[in-house]
Amino acid sequence: QITLKESGPTLVKPTQTLTLTCTFSGFSLSTSGVGVGWIRQPPGKALEWLALIYWDDDKRYSPSLKSRLTITKDTSKNQVVLTMTNMDPVDTATYYCARYYDSSGPHGYFDYWGQGTLVTVSS
């Protein structure tokens, strides 16, 4: 059974750095074709992809947010961490992590999602 769960602060102040952790089980991030991504959704708005880390530690970032994002993995702990610097109220959103699976290359899909965590940016 594959599960993912996001954790981190629910409230951050403007200009602060957000650190979110995705803890997963049921798969290994050292398996070829597997990755973990972050996606966010402002209240009432659409999904927005943020970042993706692959089993081989290759990383991809949303071009519009690349300067503010860092994604890392700890395979032994089954965790992926996303940091976002210089938070702003417009970054208020539900942040999801999801498993990315490339079963037939060159790109994959998010087949398992966490429940999401709402992060509010406010002073």
Place this chain on the structure above:
Amino acid sequence: QSVLTQPPSVSEAPRQRVTISCSGSSSNIGNNAVNWYQQLPGKAPKLLIYYDDLLPSGVSDRFSGSKSGTSASLAISGLQSEDEADYYCAAWDDSLNGLVFGGGTKLTVL
């Protein structure tokens, strides 16, 4: 403004068929697979269709996907009230070197 364009909303009566379009370009849909996600109210998204037209295990065969050129479509037949949700298309974009989502389509079952 999303890279992939979807109608904001569609509606249809129960037991009918509805299609949701997703329009892109040669750098995304035209050259890469399209995936569809269903998001029920207050829930996390769920994979509905992958690699253009494949159904994950457990997904009803009332859902189907197709692609032609730089556009893709999701069809839902035999509409049921529980199909009321937001639907998102997604694809890799070679120019952006990243994933792009559509703006989402809200389905209302009348």
